[in-house]
Amino acid sequence: MTDASTGFVAPATSGVLLVLAHPALERSRANRALAKAAKGLSGVTFKDLYEIYPDFAVDIEAEQAALLAHDVIALQFPLYWYSTPALMKEWLDLVWLHGFAYGEGGEALKGKKLFVACSTGASAKAYHMHGYNRFSMDEFLRPLEQTAHLCGMEWETPFVVHGASVKDDAALKAEAERYKARVASLLPASRVSNKAET
Amino acid sequence: MENFLTQTLVYLGAAVVSVPIAKRLGLGSVLGYLIAGVVIGPFALGLVGEQADVMKFAEFGVVILLFLIGLEVQPSMLWDMRKAIFGLGGAQVLGTALAIAAASLALGLPWQTALAVGLVLAMSSTAIVLQTLDEKGLRQGPVGRAAFGVLLLQDLAVIPMFALLPLLATGAAGHATDGGGHGGGSLVAHLPIWAQTLSVFAAVGGVIGGGRYLVQPLFRFIAKARLREIFVAAALLIVVAVASVMQIVGLSPALGAFLAGVVLAESEFRRELESDIEPFRGLLLGLFFITVGAGVNLPLVASRPLQLLGIVVGLMVLKFIVMYGIARLFGAPKRGAMAVATALAQGGEFAFVLLSFTVGAGVIGVQLAALLTAAVAVSMALTPVAMILYERVAALMDAAIPDVVPDTGDFDEGEPDIIIAGFGRFGQITGRLLQANGFKSTVLDSDIEQIELLQRFGRRVHYGDATRLDLLRAAGAERARMLIVAVDDREKTVELVETARKAFPNLVILARAWDRRHAYDLLANGADAVERETFESALALGATALQKLGFRAHRAHRAAAFFRRHDRRVFEELRPMWGQEEAYILASRDAAKTMDRLLDADLHRMRPGDAGGAWDTASLDEELRERAEQEGAG
Numbered sequence: 001m002t003d004a005s006t007g008f009v010a011p012a013t014s015g016v017l018l019v020l021a022h023p024a025l026e027r028s029r030a031n032r033a034l035a036k037a038a039k040g041l042s043g044v045t046f047k048d049l050y051e052i053y054p055d056f057a058v059d060i061e062a063e064q065a066a067l068l069a070h071d072v073i074a075l076q077f078p079l080y081w082y083s084t085p086a087l088m089k090e091w092l093d094l095v096w097l098h099g100f101a102y103g104e105g106g107e108a109l110k111g112k113k114l115f116v117a118c119s120t121g122a123s124a125k126a127y128h129m130h131g132y133n134r135f136s137m138d139e140f141l142r143p144l145e146q147t148a149h150l151c152g153m154e155w156e157t158p159f160v161v162h163g164a165s166v167k168d169d170a171a172l173k174a175e176a177e178r179y180k181a182r183v184a185s186l187l188p189a190s191r192v193s194n195k196a197e198t
Numbered sequence: 199m200e201n202f203l204t205q206t207l208v209y210l211g212a213a214v215v216s217v218p219i220a221k222r223l224g225l226g227s228v229l230g231y232l233i234a235g236v237v238i239g240p241f242a243l244g245l246v247g248e249q250a251d252v253m254k255f256a257e258f259g260v261v262i263l264l265f266l267i268g269l270e271v272q273p274s275m276l277w278d279m280r281k282a283i284f285g286l287g288g289a290q291v292l293g294t295a296l297a298i299a300a301a302s303l304a305l306g307l308p309w310q311t312a313l314a315v316g317l318v319l320a321m322s323s324t325a326i327v328l329q330t331l332d333e334k335g336l337r338q339g340p341v342g343r344a345a346f347g348v349l350l351l352q353d354l355a356v357i358p359m360f361a362l363l364p365l366l367a368t369g370a371a372g373h374a375t376d377g378g379g380h381g382g383g384s385l386v387a388h389l390p391i392w393a394q395t396l397s398v399f400a401a402v403g404g405v406i407g408g409g410r411y412l413v414q415p416l417f418r419f420i421a422k423a424r425l426r427e428i429f430v431a432a433a434l435l436i437v438v439a440v441a442s443v444m445q446i447v448g449l450s451p452a453l454g455a456f457l458a459g460v461v462l463a464e465s466e467f468r469r470e471l472e473s474d475i476e477p478f479r480g481l482l483l484g485l486f487f488i489t490v491g492a493g494v495n496l497p498l499v500a501s502r503p504l505q506l507l508g509i510v511v512g513l514m515v516l517k518f519i520v521m522y523g524i525a526r527l528f529g530a531p532k533r534g535a536m537a538v539a540t541a542l543a544q545g546g547e548f549a550f551v552l553l554s555f556t557v558g559a560g561v562i563g564v565q566l567a568a569l570l571t572a573a574v575a576v577s578m579a580l581t582p583v584a585m586i587l588y589e590r591v592a593a594l595m596d597a598a599i600p601d602v603v604p605d606t607g608d609f610d611e612g613e614p615d616i617i618i619a620g621f622g623r624f625g626q627i628t629g630r631l632l633q634a635n636g637f638k639s640t641v642l643d644s645d646i647e648q649i650e651l652l653q654r655f656g657r658r659v660h661y662g663d664a665t666r667l668d669l670l671r672a673a674g675a676e677r678a679r680m681l682i683v684a685v686d687d688r689e690k691t692v693e694l695v696e697t698a699r700k701a702f703p704n705l706v707i708l709a710r711a712w713d714r715r716h717a718y719d720l721l722a723n724g725a726d727a728v729e730r731e732t733f734e735s736a737l738a739l740g741a742t743a744l745q746k747l748g749f750r751a752h753r754a755h756r757a758a759a760f761f762r763r764h765d766r767r768v769f770e771e772l773r774p775m776w777g778q779e780e781a782y783i784l785a786s787r788d789a790a791k792t793m794d795r796l797l798d799a800d801l802h803r804m805r806p807g808d809a810g811g812a813w814d815t816a817s818l819d820e821e822l823r824e825r826a827e828q829e830g831a832g
Contacts, residue, residue: 057759098818105817 015043016115016186017070021077021088023050029172030119030164031078037176038076038183045070049087056090063095068108072186073153075144076117078164082133082140092147102150110152115186116144117179119164127162156186208245212238213484228326228547229579231484235491246492256489258441259482260551264452265437266479267324267353268459269472276460279347286344286528287351290542293520294320301516307566310366314561315570317359318553319513321546324349325483326581330541332676341537344525348542356548357453363552364559394448401447405440405454409461417467421646421661430474436462437475466649469642469660473668483547490550494575495568502569509573514580517543533592540588544581545574614640616680617673619664619694622648624710624731625684640673645686665694667701675702683709683725692719699724714769718776737762764793 018038022031025048039046045066053059067073077084084092099106118141126132127140137160138145148155159182161167161175212234220230238245276283299316303309327349331342389397413436420429437455444454462468499506518539525535553571556562562570616639618629629639642664643649649659662669664685675681681698685691695709709725711717717728737758744754768789775782 055759057756057763059763098821103818103821 014188015045015070016041016072016074016183017045017047017066018074018076018183019047019049019088019091021049021075021085021091023085023087025050028078028119028164030161030167030175031076033172033176034076034117034119034161034179037180038074041180041184041187043187044183049091050085053087053091056087058087058091058094060094060097063091064097064100064108067095067101067112070112071188072113072115072156073109074115074117074183074186078119078121079140083143096147096151102152107152112153113156113186114144114148114151114153115156115159115183116141117159117161117182119161121165122163123166124162205246208238209485209488212245212488217484227484228323228487229575231487232491232494232575232578235488236494236496237491238488239492239494239496241494241496256482256486257551259479259484259486260547261441261451261455262437262475262479262482263324263547264353265440265455265459266472266475267350268456268461269463269468271350271460272463273460279343279350281528282344282347283351286524287348287355289524289527290348290521291320291352291355293524294517297516297520298513301512311562311566314363314366314556315566317363318549318556318562318570319517319545319574321352321356321548321552322349322517322542323544323546323578323581324353325547326544326578327541330581330585336537336541340530341534341541344528344530344534344538345541348521348538352546352548353456356552357450359552360450360555363556363561367560397447398449401443401449401454402457404443405457406461409458413462414465414467417465417661418646418650421467429470433471433474434478466653466659466661469640469669469672470662472672473662473666476668476672486547486550490571491575493554493568494572495565498565498568499572506569506572506576509569510576510580513545513573514543514577514584533595536588536592540584541581543584544577545570546578549574614638614674614678616640616682617642617664617670617675617678618682618684619643619670620683620685620710621652621659622684622686625682626652628682628684640678642669642673665690665697667697670698670701675705678705680706680708683707685710688712688716691716692723695720695725696723717769718773721773722776733765761797764796768793 018035020031020035022028025032025035035046035048038044047066049058075084075088077088080086083089096102096109097106098104100108118137120127120137122132127135127137129135133140137158141158145155159179161179164172167175213231216234216237217227217230220233221227237243240246295313295316297316298319299309299312302312302315307315327345331345336342416432417429420432436458440454440458441451444451462471521539521542522535525538526532530538550571553562553567553574557564557567615637616632618625618639618641621629621641621643622645625641625643629641632639641659642662643652643659644661644663646661649661652659660673662673664670664673664683670681675698681702683691683694683698685694691709691711695707698705698707707725709720709728711720711728711730713730713732717730720728740761741754741758744757745751749757768786772782772785772789775785
């Protein structure tokens with residue numbers, strides 16, 4: 001990982017930057033299971049935002065360096081009011097700046113992949129035109145999809161776990177395995193071996 | 199006088215030589231003392247003459263032991279443990295006494311003697327059991343709780359036994375008892391019965407009332423004087439005074455000491471008392487064991503090795519079976535029952551007291567008593583061996599049944615999660631936060647006025663200087679998870695961190711530091727984390743200042759957070775240089791420059807008007823303006 005104080009250096013990129021935002025991870029079953037399954041993969045750099053920035057004082061330089069150093073940016077979070085939890089939004093607001101992530105001279109993330117993994121409390125049926133939430137998950141994730149587009153990133157098909165709080169342990173375990181496989185598939189094979197050499 | 203010095207020389211010399219050797223050999227200190235006694239006794243080297251004189255003095259060790267046990271017994275805990283104490287303990291004493299009595303009867307002893315033997319051998323060794331359980335880490339679990347309950351009832355049962363045993367005298371009927379066995383000398387024996395009863399009640403009431411209303415103010419007064427040795431003297435004074443009062447009215451001094459301990463168990467001086475008296479207990483009990491060892495009739499024992507072996511094995515097996523059965527009846531799992539039964543299968547130190555007492559009362563013959571004394575000593579020695587045997591068997595059981603549920607139980611026995619040393623301005627805030635989040639803490643402070651003030655607010659604080667290792671230990675440092683050092687003294691904080699780190703390697707130690715230099719010192723001495731005492735509050739004041747100077751609240755908050763982050767980073771970066779004055783100063787100058795640069799950059803980034811209130815930089819505004827112009831043109 002990069003040293004935060006060194007600011008904008010462009011190290012050799014590799015692997016997945018998995019950014020998790022969950023304000024009460026200790027109470028979450030789904031997100032804990034998913035994170036645990038994926039963060040052990042070699043080539044994955046794991047960041048638990050609520051653990052690193054309990055005071056919301058996001059370190060812009062360090063975060064930008066981390067973004068630069070990875071090929072795949074994965075955002076994992078529970079859906080709160082049809083959006084990300086507050087700190088992940090703060091992180092986006094502070095780190096993905098004009099001139100860095102988008103706009104004139106903002107090409108730092110160009111060509112990287114943006115992958116979203118999201119859990120919801122309600123069942124899949126609720127996220128439907130005729131369901132309780134009236135819109136599909138794709139529609140709710142549009143802001144992030146457009147973020148990827150604006151930054152010149154590839155938008156990966158999101159990974160969604162519905163009914164996270166009502167799933168039993170076996171079902172959650174299966175989801176976690178599925179998630180791990182998905183994250184592993186995002187790892188650029190050559191980059192991983194590169195990293196292993198250094 | 200000369201004789202006294204020689205005797206002291208012999209006793210101390212024997213202890214100093216034999217106890218460390220016994221410990222090295224894994225035999226435990228009790229056995230070391232016993233062996234030392236045997237060696238210097240009249241049947242081996244014959245270095246000591248008047249063993250009975252020393253015995254009287256040494257028995258004061260038992261009195262102190264009971265005082266300390268009393269200190270451990272808070273009335274609320276007695277109530278919580280009533281099932282373990284009165285159920286399990288009562289059943290153990292009765293069951294074991296009857297079983298041993300029956301066995302003795304079968305061996306041809308008269309029933310009175312058999313019963314006396316049963317009662318005497320029903321006792322287990324508090325000192326050995328608690329030490330063994332502590333070493334195995336079993337003290338806090340259900341096993342330790344059950345064992346402690348049984349031991350406590352045994353200690354209590356000694357008192358009626360002193361009254362009962364003389365009634366079993368087979369020789370001269372009505373053999374005079376001397377009220378409690380430890381010394382005797384009731385001054386009220388000549389009074390009419392009603393006056394004797396009255397004096398007993400008065401004495402007990404005096405101990406309870408005095409403990410509550412006289413002793414506490416006395417300790418407070420002494421604590422303010424800050425004279426350690428006077429505090430120790432006062433503690434001893436109380437034990438001796440209580441023991442004397444009890445003796446005068448014809449009660450057991452041990453009972454009185456126990457009672458006094460219970461009364462003081464709720465006081466804030468409990469931990470300090472424990473630590474101060476503990477060395478005396480150890481020494482006097484040691485002396486007691488030596489005198490017991492000196493009393494062992496070696497030729498007699500040596501002439502009947504098989505008989506001795508038979509008694510030891512019979513005693514341990516019988517005690518094990520009875521205790522195991524009772525524990526199972528009380529719903530303990532197999533393993534727990536086995537552990538408790540193994541731990542309690544030996545004879546106890548009270549057996550020695552009771553044996554010499556029964557000989558005096560004409561209940562048990564001198565020869566039998568000598569044999570039993572030796573048997574109890576051997577069974578004590580075998581306790582560690584038995585525990586190892588138990589562990590082997592338990593391991594086999596574990597292998598046989600894969601899904602053994604470990605002894606978890608609730609560990610709520612007044613043991614703290616956290617020890618807070620120093621409960622002033624700093625410690626209190628930390629302590630309150632931790633307590634509000636459900637963690638139990640033990641608080642130590644050496645400022646008696648502060649303690650008094652806090653008690654008025656209903657907080658429980660123990661008096662004591664936390665730099666003392668024994669006090670930390672008494673506060674439960676061996677089992678606590680964390681030590682928070684908030685002592686109001688720079689040097690003492692470093693000293694405390696250093697001692698605690700060495701003695702309790704598993705303890706997480708957090709310390710309050712004066713400034714950066716002190717913080718480095720503390721980390722170098724083994725603190726896991728430090729907090730500079732004024733750092734956070736000064737930052738908060740700085741943020742408030744920024745706000746009062748016109749910053750919006752969030753901006754001020756961010757500025758403080760930014761400063762904090764950089765300062766912490768510099769703190770870590772300079773840490774390796776600590777101790778090398780030159781390099782440190784150089785690096786620290788460098789760091790200050792970097793800090794200034796970074797702060798300046800942030801100031802620049804956050805300049806009002808630049809970003810139009812959004813988080814994004816001015817470049818976005820420019821681009822948007824350009825785009826708007828193009829659109830306007832197009």
